[in-house]
Amino acid sequence: MTHPRHRLDDLIHSPVRLSVMSALRHADAVHFGLLRDTVEVSDSLLSKHLAALEAAGYLEVTKGYAGRRPRTWYSLTAQGRAAFDAYIAALREIVDAAAPPAGSGE
Amino acid sequence: MTHPRHRLDDLIHSPVRLSVMSALRHADAVHFGLLRDTVEVSDSLLSKHLAALEAAGYLEVTKGYAGRRPRTWYSLTAQGRAAFDAYIAALREIVDAAAPPAGSGE
Secondary structure, three states: OOOHHHHOOHHHHOHHHHHHHHHHHOOOOEEHHHHHHHHOOOHHHHHHHHHHHHHOOOEEEEEEEEOOEEEEEEEEOHHHHHHHHHHHHHHHHHHOOOOOOOOOOO | OOOHHHHOOHHHHOHHHHHHHHHHHOOOOEEHHHHHHHHOOOHHHHHHHHHHHHHOOOEEEEEEEEOOEEEEEEEEOHHHHHHHHHHHHHHHHHHOOOOOOOOOOO
């Protein structure tokens, strides 16, 4: 099986998780509220998707305070960055697929 | 709702359909057997996905012969090309998302 679709990580392909991973790929750490507002998703749905990504080892979670408000930050692990980059590479291969070999219109 | 994930066409996002649409975007027409071999999918699954794309108005189907062998060709309609290009634009916006605004790590 050589078609790049076989290398599309299902866990990342979901639109919400892809959006979360993309947001985190471009930042050191993002807190829950900002992720929610950026991706425009409910607290409960975001929690569910973050838990799936954390269970896969793609996310690191840090709890702390901003002033007196408790906050939870998320960042990609090295494994998460590698998985995201591999996903993007597979996606590019699919989308930039050269025309099928001569004879396609036979 | 302004996050680009809301503009990801579900019909195209499925890995097999994305692969089919990508292959067709780069060719005038592709016959069933070549699509199947390119995307590496069973006849029955490919038929199902092609029917969904045709029902959405994204595909045009042409039946004919290559020598004495019956063949069915598929090509994107103008609507299909527009939908694919809009999907790719939304995907690029998600993936190339700038870092969230300052304060992301607060």
